[in-house]
Amino acid sequence: MFTNASNFVQGVDFAFAVILGISIFFLVTLTATMIYFVIKYNRNKKVKAVQIKEHTWVEVTWIVIPLILVLYMFYIGWEGFIPMRQAPKDAMHVKAIGKMWKWTFEYEGNKQADTLVLPIGKAVKIDLVSTDVLHGFSVPAFRIKEDVVPVKKNYTWFIPGELGDFDLFCTVYCGLNHSSMLATIRVVSEEDFQKWIAKVPVKKAEANNLAFQAVEKNGCLACHSMNGTKLVGPTFKGLYGSKSNVLTNGAARQVTVDDAYIEKSIYEPNADVANGYPQGVMKSYKGIVQQKDLKLIQEYLKSLK
Amino acid sequence: MSEKHNHVEEHRDDEASKLGMWLFIFTELLLFGGLFIVYSIFRHEYYQAFRESSLELSVTIGAINTIALLFSSMTVAMALTAMQKNDKKTALIMIGITLLMALVFLVNKYFEWGHKIEHGLYPGSALMPLLDRGHLLYFSLYFFMTGLHAFHIIVGMVLLFICLFKVKNGSIHPEKYALLENGALYWHLVDLIWIFLFPLMYLIS
């Protein structure tokens, strides 16, 4: 508690300490009273129960006091939170792109990296972008967390206050490898940051290739590699024209990967399930991959011999 | 309550089943309530598109259906009055008219839907995903809400048919008409929902 990893730690931890303190106070007093009563008024001591009249003032007291306490808790919670939605105008912008199950960070000038490197003491505003389903951008050490919602814009911001590496978790359940959707945030000095960012290459040349973009944009590469490695799904390398062993309604058969098969794989991935891969992991892209993109994807796969 | 307790059991059952019916109506209202929430949110977000889309619906058909339902609501209430007055014949006629009106509604709806479907506007069609988002949502909601409503009409008709037979064979009689009363209550619910659906779907252009 009370580290200085980001500018929010103080507010959040203060609220935490106060609420926890009040909670523990009540837990301890009430439990102690309970145990005391059990011993004091135990039936083994042959005490007879005394019927006690209710007093309105007692009841009012224990309505009013908790009410005041909770309103106070609400207040400090709100105070700790409100700065999180007031990003300074001059903050540095970084786009955090979440897609199943990988984080990518895009700096100004089209530079992409897998680790979020940030200069210390400088406000940074993270624009949260998702290309498929919900993800969660959570850095416990910084006390920040915000959902990454597709299409909708969302953001979070902070000022890193300590050098070092911090864990970034995806907190909103997003499917198979949700638990490995991690990344590192590295806070470095301003100089080191400048050195580092200078070395980050501008997005690959392939970025200009429309066909590649179609594959990239739809997030296929999270599961399918282009270099022959087996990720979640079969690799795209050499896929086109090859023979694929699939299960159709539980029956094994062999198909040739052609345009029609690719189309079917995209729109009804569960109709033919490639052998050795889990069913149901690849979702249907019906309504998402439009006809135009489909053509491009087919073309691109063809080119990946 | 307590004082009535030792009277004939049946009275209390009637009251209970009426209360039960009202509670069920609450449930149904909130079932549609969920859809109304969705509707109002999307209307808020896609105001223009909703207005444009609703132009595609025919106010005339909607109005005819409204009138049919209002009229049937009255007749079913009259059927109950007739039953209470021990006028079996009127009661039968009134239920009959109610059912007829329900049929008019459904036939109308059939043509209305059919028209849309002909134009390729239905959930799951090839055309739908090509619409822009506001229109897509409007028509999805249109089919969903009127579809669910039509389903309630059918359930209501079945209920009233049962009432019709029971009135005819005398098992619903002036001393015992809870079923008819509940059937009528259900039918009014169907009307209530349409009262809100009509302006929200047809009259926002």
Place this chain on the structure above:
Amino acid sequence: MANNVSHTTEYRTLGKVLLFLMLCTFLTITVTGIHLGPFSVTVALLIACAKAYTVMTYFMHLKYESLLLKLLVGFVFVLFVLIILITFIDYAFR
């Protein structure tokens, strides 16, 4: 005997109610025809509420039911309106 369980509404009353409802329907169609901008929904909903109120009071005999039931019906509607309003606290300010 059985009549003290439920009230009997006269045919004439029911007829009048229908007339009123038809009138409302007519009104709501014409009113939305004129351009009232954002108010047209409000008006349409107000008229719809009036209709719903009438249907419940007369057709559904709510007028003659116990106070308890009336309160419950009111409560359900208030609850629903609250839920919609609260949802809009999110959407209106986003």
Place this chain on the structure above:
Amino acid sequence: MSSGTEKVEYVSYLDHQGKYKGILGWIFATDHKRIALLYMYSIAAFFFVGVILGLLMKIELAAPGQTIMKPQTYNGIFTVHGVIMIFMVVIPGLSAVFGNFFLPILIGAKDVSFPKLNRFSWWIFIVGSIMAVASQFLRSGPPDTGWTFYAPYSTTTGTSVILATSAAFVLGFSSILTGLNFIVTIHQLRAPGMKFFNMPLFPWALYATAWIQLLATPIVGITLVMLIAERLFGIGFFDPNLGGDPLLYQHLFWIYSHPAVYVMILPAMGVISEIIPTFTQRKIYGYKAIALSSLAIAGVGFLVWGHHMYTSGMSEQARWFFSLLTFVVAVPSAIKVFNWLATMYKGSIDLKPPFLYALSFIFLFIIGGTTGLLLGSVATNIQVHDTAFVVAHFHYIIFGGMGFAFFAAIHYWSPKIYGRMYDFKRANIAWGIIFVGFNMLYFPQFILGFQGMPRRYFDYLPQFQGGQLVSSIGGFILATGLFLMVRNLVLGARKGEIAPANPWNGSTLEWQIPSPPSLENFDEEPVIKQNPYDYE
């Protein structure tokens, strides 16, 4: 029973032979007591399945990396664990079992208002449950969305989400019908002289619960139907890629599911309010405050759903509003706790197993509830949302709250239900093991969550290893304790000593009739004149 003879022959409901005999006599029973037992046995069976899934998760999490299953399996398991526990165990739990059995008796009635509807509720409960369990075995694989079915993941994953959501829909329907039945019963069938404020507190709690069931469930029902339609036709209500709004799904889901947590806890509070007066031999302190706070919780509970969505990108105004109301709704719970303690003051306390469970309920409920406050405050929620902290919160409050109340209730009422007594010593030992195991299982998760361990994680970073291991061991201690408890109860019910009609010297109506009760509960209709907890 209306034979003219002076002495009515007493046949317990367990032995009574109706139109059907044997097992059919149960499945087609309309007697509320038999239906209650049907619910109890079926819920126990599903609970067992849920528990096994829970323990499997704990084994998997005992060490980082893959331990005994693949990630896809893990995802399916926590989803089905959540669905079973929430929709099939805790939501029907207390109200369908003890509510069905004791509501009519406590208000002096022969049965609920609609006995056939009651039976029908159980049937569809079974249908829904079978659907939920079957979704686990379909070829497309168990649903892997979490019990919250968040869109758009749930609208696009290839697993059998449709079956699971349909199951939840059907179960919701059963829940609605039970609620409806109870409300009508309470309004119509109270014994002569029993005003609302003469009603015992368990029926009060059930009344508040029933309203939530009736009004909140349809909303989730329609939401799940929309989800299914979205999957089938790609309609696009919730999937942003089709123009929908995933936050809208969350709103609709929590509009139901937050009130639903009070469906779980209110009857539990009702049970505790019954047990405390009996074992202290005191009139309950603040009867009216307890009764009305149930209604307050139910009412305000409808309006706080957004506290599950603080990080979702809601408007700031909405976060403000929901946080404020979340804190307000905690106050009526606090009132209840204070009143229970005040009832113990100067009582004559008898530390029998039901009371032991009731006391541990209070302890665990305070922990669960106050950590709820930490979640309800926006700033601290940001820190612990969607982490193991939330998991610990709701297990404390659901299992520690509703679960312990269930155990308290079964220890309290099983002599009435079966007419036989269980062994106290064994019950106490089992309690001790359960209590220790429970805290060992869930307490470390608070710490893990605070340190940032997210929930629904198949795998975790090495710094979380210690806590996870302790937690896993606790799970097995708890399992041992629960096994001993169930064994003791079963033995008691079958072979225990014959129990007297009123073993605890209780004052409410169920203790004034023989154990087990006869088919019609009361030989002659009771007339009520005073408060149910009069020990003068």
